[in-house]
Amino acid sequence: MNRIKKILVANRGEIAVRIIRTCKDLGIKTVAVFSETDRKSLHVRMADEAVSLAGLKSSETYLVIEKIIAAARLTGADAIHPGYGFLSENALFAEAATEAGITFIGPSADSIRKMGDKTTARKLLKGTKVPLAPGTEDSISDLSEAKRLASEIGYPVLIKASAGGGGKGMRIVHDPADFEKSMVSSQNEARNAFGDSRVYIEKYLENPRHIEFQILADQHGNTVHLFERECSIQRRHQKVIEEAPSSVLTPEMRQKMGEAAIEVAKISSYYGAGTVEFLVDKYLNFYFLEMNTRLQVEHPVTELITGLDLVREQIRIAEGELLGYEQKDLAIRGHAVECRVYAEDPSNNFLPDTGFVHLHRVPTGPGVRVDSGIVDGMEVSVHFDPMISKLVTWDSDRKGAISRMCRALEEYTLSGVQTTLPFCQFVMKHPVFQSGNFDTHFIQNYFKPEHIEIDDPELIKNLAVAGLNAIHWFIRENKTENSGSVVHDRQETVNLWKIRRK
Amino acid sequence: MNRIKKILVANRGEIAVRIIRTCKDLGIKTVAVFSETDRKSLHVRMADEAVSLAGLKSSETYLVIEKIIAAARLTGADAIHPGYGFLSENALFAEAATEAGITFIGPSADSIRKMGDKTTARKLLKGTKVPLAPGTEDSISDLSEAKRLASEIGYPVLIKASAGGGGKGMRIVHDPADFEKSMVSSQNEARNAFGDSRVYIEKYLENPRHIEFQILADQHGNTVHLFERECSIQRRHQKVIEEAPSSVLTPEMRQKMGEAAIEVAKISSYYGAGTVEFLVDKYLNFYFLEMNTRLQVEHPVTELITGLDLVREQIRIAEGELLGYEQKDLAIRGHAVECRVYAEDPSNNFLPDTGFVHLHRVPTGPGVRVDSGIVDGMEVSVHFDPMISKLVTWDSDRKGAISRMCRALEEYTLSGVQTTLPFCQFVMKHPVFQSGNFDTHFIQNYFKPEHIEIDDPELIKNLAVAGLNAIHWFIRENKTENSGSVVHDRQETVNLWKIRRK
């Protein structure tokens, strides 16, 4: 057994913090890496050591394999955890680590290649009992050839990045007239996100649900699934709200899909934690969508219903340990829901917002977990993903978990940027979401910006009275102190007239 | 069924906040009450309504039955939750609520009388199969008579408040010469804490463990226990660290003690949530200590190993609902540990500290729950109990729960007052605590203030270098800005020279 002593976390934000926490639980030392804008970030503060990657943008920092390997060498780290995004599904990175004698906490470079490339994965699965949606065999760059194949498959079609994940580069095309524009923009986005502009085309399923299975496999051939996650609430093909278990799966379907997920893992000789994503149509037929060869953003809902720590399992597997349990030892306990808190304006088409976070106070109490990488005074910049934190709740049933989420969302204080918090409040209270019967079109079918507005006349009147008095208070305090900055009660600094920096 | 619509929470601090959270989960409106010093407290901010109790000290506010009933009437609350401490075990309060047509969320006044008074409880249990420690039948006020009885029972003896709980008024006497002084001071403390100076005397067990059982009973005669909590780590006879389950109980002993606990509940016609406390000697004999007829401070550890929300169960029971599960449906899952964060100085004999909390940042992440009533800028005053918050961790086993607690304690930031945090860090890392083999003398046997000091020479040197540079930074900034208050980065206010207010 190869006991890991020091892990370099090749990531930033909430996931870097989350990985560091488990390392601390295991008594493993941690090394953070950071771009110049992240010097004050929580992951830098929490790690035992931190190394600057000397740059601003991700292409200069978190995406540079050489810089990260050098940081690991400098600090004597014997393992690297890639988190999600950035280099987490980059086979070259896994190889570079291995060549440097550093354990890569993830699957082999070979498995990443097989599954990370969506077209290779489809080819590998052809002929197995894992159901595939109709689509192109290979990635495609010739526009007219692509257009011809799209017509063959039949509109609507989906253009997807071969190297993709997280919805980046994905475009739905309903009308052949829009095909060219969509393909170009998909290629552009894919190039920016993954440094790889290859795309492929797949049949677009109408009203699908997105349901994925969490896989764990050790290096000795033992593979289990940790049940499913329902991820159908999406905007821009990116998940905003996830839950486990799904409210539509019967035990039989769960078993069938779980077995298919395990087959996908076995076919790619997979070890570590991975996720097999499926689309489920309205008749509850399921189709393989892709496999993510890394930890998933939404992994906490699985942790809450199984009691396992997935990062701990990843580390144990990387050390060569046996899983130590079989499928029959695993059971679902209760229900968990996750809301992603993005710096986006839900009343303005979910456009990302930027600026400084003035005040970040997270909810706590029974059944609430927050994974966050942000603290007061930190900037949400254009350089990185606008996800601020993840709010997760658990209860013994779905209704309870949703109730706790409503409470936690209301308690969550984040000031300085617009966030998806009011949108998540809308979803939790929506009868269609509460019924469990919804698909990936939930947002376009049920959400309008005006839905997140409050319409209680007594509340509105009282807020007006309170707001006016507060403004009066500022004016009065500013007069007496004759300064832009008002110090109250010798404890707090209050300043209305400070323009929010954006 | 009597559906509760609005609950007045007759308490303050973390427990008021915790109760409000569950009310929000259930869609029940909440009313907070507050003393003048608590106007800015979290429970006032979080409740839908808040009523001032117009006074400073608890004797003028949270202990005044009439003021609280009046606040409930004013706001139309149809139920009162008393929390713990204050009026929670006051039968007159339960009666006053019932007379006002308001549901008291707790047992009947009759059960409170039977079990709340420790001497009555002992009399009631005499002759049942619940084992009692030798002691006086009645409470006693005559000093010489008390001294005679103490000799009869045999030293060491324990003087305890009849109306007591939470260790208040408790004194151990080893030497007859100290008896008089101890009895007077016990009576004084009992009078201040409970408005009732009666005390009684009990044989003091050497090296006992304090193990208690959580009871739930509905109004239809169904009673279950939710297993035990181990509460042996105490200072001043008050719990600081608790866990569930206990590491010494065998399944057989758990069953025997659980049955005894249920018998105590049945004998007092108990309904609601309650706790039966036992002392366990080194031979694993157990003795009834007392029953607390209310929610316990340490109830979260039970919530984490059972998945139940005890406040929700209390409300359901008060509404007249059936429990809906039997003993055989309940099982222990994993392990939970709680650390109480007190404003006390562990390096100075756990003397309470007072002052303003400048910065309160609580840990989050996998397996961590914080129940807290404090926020930045709030004062820890002499008027109330110095408990600031409770930090609770869960994992699939005890070792994991302790590891997560070590991580969470390290992450916990509280600046402005001295706290028990470094003491808790010491306990979590102590081999005797880790072994599970300890008793209520843990602190006097194993803890010295110098144990919480850090002795890593490299760390000390680096902190000296860092500290000097920080002071240099303050001096430089103060020079250029020519002011006591230094504003940095336009986001944060930093001021070294502000004397901490105490």
Next chain:
Amino acid sequence: MKYLVKIKDEELDLHVTGFLETTLNGSRQSIDLVPLDANRFSALIGTKSYVFEIYQQNGDKFLVYKNHTFPLIVEDERDRLVSHMKQVNKETQTFADIKAPMPGLVSRILVTEGGVVQKGQTILVLEAMKMENDVKSPIAGVVSMIKVTEKQNVEKNSILMRIG
């Protein structure tokens, strides 16, 4: 001091008679207001408890309550006159300046000067935060001016083009 407060299409006549005493549309409202951290306040109106934030951005005031943001327009009598005049002015305005909603790179311009656009039509694609974001026209009209070119970096709130 008399104020007109506009919030969520409601217009309230508020008269601050003393500190923490307000008259709302003629009837008296007493309020217990305490400042918390940052720009947050706790208010008790009757027994009702509210925690809210007040902030100002580009001269406009906003109130945030439980993550919901309300624009808050507070005008005293002099302001009302000025605002009324502006309103009259605004009604004769039929153009819209399209501003960058975030800093980014202009990846494509989909209209030309003089072209006609519909309300809601995508007129420009702005690449920011690793995504391509569609910028749409808030009104129907003619593109009177384009102030940026493709591949140009723009700051937040900088004017991209004018419609009308």
Next chain:
Amino acid sequence: MKYLVKIKDEELDLHVTGFLETTLNGSRQSIDLVPLDANRFSALIGTKSYVFEIYQQNGDKFLVYKNHTFPLIVEDERDRLVSHMKQVNKETQTFADIKAPMPGLVSRILVTEGGVVQKGQTILVLEAMKMENDVKSPIAGVVSMIKVTEKQNVEKNSILMRIG
């Protein structure tokens, strides 16, 4: 500027040669220091990462690291001379002023003026935060002065009595 820094019985000669450049006992230490919120800082020394708080109370400086509080004595050359003289002075002192560790009510006084007390002996009981707290003598000696009476309310840090 040359400093003597005392922390945890360690005495370090530190020489701040420039901002964020320090010489420790002769060898150079570079440090990356950034202020966070309140009085907290993040420091990187080499690759090691530290978050700590600095505060001042009653003229003394303290450093807090992971909930551990270290008194921090920073003296420049002039201070060292003064401190040395004080030290000499202090060594001839054999008395101790007993201060109230918290605000409270003097519930009992267990010694009388002129009485002899042992080190660690309980000399007074202070009722505060609903508890009776024993105040003990830090030295052995004679009670030279009692400044309070039973049932008197006292402020934090007010002098209760003098021993020696």
